[in-house]
Amino acid sequence: MYPSGFSTMYGEKPKNVGETRPERYYSTKIQFGGFGHLDVFEEVERKEDLVTIGGNEIHTLYSPQGKLVVLNRGKNNTGLAVCSLCGFATDYTKPFSHKNKFGKDCPNGFATNAALGHMFLSDVLKLRFPNKVIDATSYEDGKDKWSTLLYAILEGASDVLGISRSDINGCVDWSDGYPVLILFDEASGGAGHVKRIHQNLESVLKGAFKRVDGHCGCGKETTCYGCLRSYGNQMEHDVLARGLAKSYLEWLLSSQHSDVSQKLKEVPEEKKLTKEWEETLDLLTSDFYDLAWDMVKEGTINAPDEVGYPLVSEETGVMGYEAEMIWHDKKVAVLTQEATPECRNAFKESGWNIFVVNEMDKDHLLKELKARSGGKKW
Incomplete structure (x- = not known):
């Protein structure tokens, strides 16, 4: 549901601010919604490549006009109860007796379960990695390798390219039945950040590996604020496992510089x-x-x-x-x-x-x- 606007109760007076913070919960989720129309100049910017790293092929697509849909699913992702008659919305579905914005009882007693959302356009980088099955581990159940890899790449890009972490974000798109990592600029219209990631993908992946190499001190089965956790991904903290990203990136990059020991011998x-x-x-x-x-x-x-x-x-x-x-x-x-x-x-x-x-x-x-x-x- 895309709301056209929001309104307070008519005649409702402002409340005292008080000395404690209001309750907050992070309930928004971003999904990829395809690409908008590209003009002739944007078509020139669009780049689709097959990048080979460590003998492994990564399909990449950079393009302006990517559609990002921001959804608010309410507490615990249960959705919001919305009145289709007056627009009243709340987290709670029972009871649903409520007043409209003019303070009068609304005759509609049935709630529509919905997520509120809006869409914006930005530069997008799609990354389709080879689906290597990492050796089973005791902590793999309930964890998400692709989400973990996504945040490792975002943090690696921030470290290597000097991009503020708050300026880039991402999500995992399963619309084609195969996991595709979506990286995008947080600024509406794009700011050129994911374009730089596309141009420096190999360096970014090495930076991602450094992020999850274990120097932060947390266990492989979890993550911490020293590696991948942030306020923005707190809804996914339980499914992130540093070890999954480390194992995958180690495999992906392993054959890239396998002759390091030999080269060291050649240095006087x-x-x-x-x-x-x-x-x-x-x-x-x-x-x-x-x-x-x-x-x-x-x-x-x-x-x-x-x-x-x-x-x-x-x-x-x-x-x-x-x-x-x-x-x-x-x-x-x-x-x-x-x-x-x-x-x-x-x-x-x-x-x-x-x-x-x-x-x-x-x-x-x-x-x-x-x-x-x-x-x-x-």
Whole structure:
């Protein structure tokens, strides 16, 4: 039921505020309702891909004009009792004798059980993961792997990309009979956040794994406010199990960098892997991974200051262009091969020296980066 508005009782006087907070309960739930009409410009923005990570395929779809339906189902998800005659609504269905907003007895004694809702449009990212069956565990019964994975990805995106957690949200869509994770911008109309998640999906998934790796201290069979719990998902606290997301992400990412031990052997003793490079290697996508290891073995190049750096203009703010790796003091930016001419020009006009992966010989690229270091460790 989509209410057109709300009204208090006619002539009802305001009550004293008092010294205690009114009772609150979190009863809203967001569902995905498909996509609205896209104009010619929005059609260009729409991107559908098959992303391979760790040898596993993830079907992704980013698009503006996603329909999100916000539903209020009342306490304990039992729905609200609504009068179809006068619009009176309450949590309680018995007894249903009530007055209309003019203070007169309403002749309708039958309640309609309904959820109140409204719809808004925003940018949406759909993620369909391979349905890997994780080995059965003693705590799996009654837990929801997909909801747990959803919140791990949202928290990972917040950590890796510097997005405020309150600016993004998500839900699990079962409309096709298969679980699809829906990520969306909380701002009506979209704010570009889930677009960045789409562009940096591999790094976000690694950030998600870090969120559930156990450093928070809670058990695998549950979650805590140090990993996945928040006020916004309190209705699902009982079905979240950190261990389910950890096991799934561990499997998903396991073959991505399986040769780490071998690569470590190739690093000379005097050029040990620094903590900064360790953190960088955890975040990089596969296109940049081998290049980064070659930088480590070179020994004269410090780890980049940032991974996934969005170009910011003093006049316009975030410009929508992103570099995979940047070094602030040297004004060096390494871009993906897919970087558009507009992106490359934007970095150049902002004073950055840009290098594009796979468009330069790797040895030449390393030589250029080393030259900018002056032959010394940055």
